[in-house]
Amino acid sequence: MDTCCRTAGPQTLGRTIPTYRLHLESILNDWMDYRRALREKDREVFDRLLNKSRQHSSAASYCAHLDPSILALLSILLEMERDIEALKRERSSAAGDSGPRADS
Numbered sequence: 535m536d537t538c539c540r541t542a543g544p545q546t547l548g549r550t551i552p553t554y555r556l557h558l559e560s561i562l563n564d565w566m567d568y569r570r571a572l573r574e575k576d577r578e579v580f581d582r583l584l585n586k587s588r589q590h591s592s593a594a595s596y597c598a599h600l601d602p603s604i605l606a607l608l609s610i611l612l613e614m615e616r617d618i619e620a621l622k623r624e625r626s627s628a629a630g631d632s633g634p635r636a637d638s
Contacts, residue, residue, distance in 0.1 A: 554595040557602035558587065586613035 562584050569580050590609035597605055 551598070554598065554602060554605065555591050558591060558594070558606055561603055561606055562587070583610050586610045589613055 565584070569577055572580055587606040587609045590612060594602070594605040594609060
């Protein structure tokens with residue numbers, strides 16, 4: 535028998551590296567004890583934050599060398615910043631609508 539065909543044990547073709555999405559779900563699962571300790575109204579806000587962390591999973595997948603917890607928090611911060619910017623735009627457009635008009 536040829537020596538290249540013998541195996542000493544089970545063949546391993548390579549390691550499977552968990553995806554960022556799997557890491558993220560594991561992190562979010564770890565945070566569930568904290569969620570259970572929150573008041574109901576705070577749980578709803580917490581759930582919205584967790585959903586924000588999922589919105590940038592594709593981008594976070596490119597940063598496998600970074601801590602997945604940091605990436606989850608960055609995703610949340612990014613979405614919060616977008617929300618703040620949208621509120622600022624709404625406020626400035628509402629202020630423009632209620633200001634004095636040149637034609638009156």
